[in-house]
Amino acid sequence: MYISKLFKIPMDDEWKCNYCHWPADFAYVLARTEDEARQLLEDGDAGLCEECIGDLISEEGYIIIKINDGDDISTIAKELLQFAIQSRK
Numbered sequence: 848m849y850i851s852k853l854f855k856i857p858m859d860d861e862w863k864c865n866y867c868h869w870p871a872d873f874a875y876v877l878a879r880t881e882d883e884a885r886q887l888l889e890d891g892d893a894g895l896c897e898e899c900i901g902d903l904i905s906e907e908g909y910i911i912i913k914i915n916d917g918d919d920i921s922t923i924a925k926e927l928l929q930f931a932i933q934s935r936k
């Protein structure tokens with residue numbers, strides 16, 4: 848299990864996607880914080896174009912959770928647990 852957020856980071860003209868190696872204006876990085884995302888990019892360990900990050904998220908078992916301001920911790924935990932149970936059936 849890996850919990851992360853998706854960060855969209857503007858890149859310079861030279862940058863190319865780490866997977867397909869096509870030039871892209873933005874790097875998409877899954878990380879816990881923006882600092883971690885930038886560090887992963889700097890180290891060359893992450894950074895995908897919009898098409899490759901779409902493939903990764905849809906094909907590699909990621910789920911998307913939107914936490915709203917009013918959501919309390921127990922509701923988030925309950926919903927996540929229910930989702931995990933349902934998606935294993």
Ligand SMILES: [Zn+2]
Pocket residue numbers: 864865866867868869895896897898899900
């Ligand atoms: Zn790509």
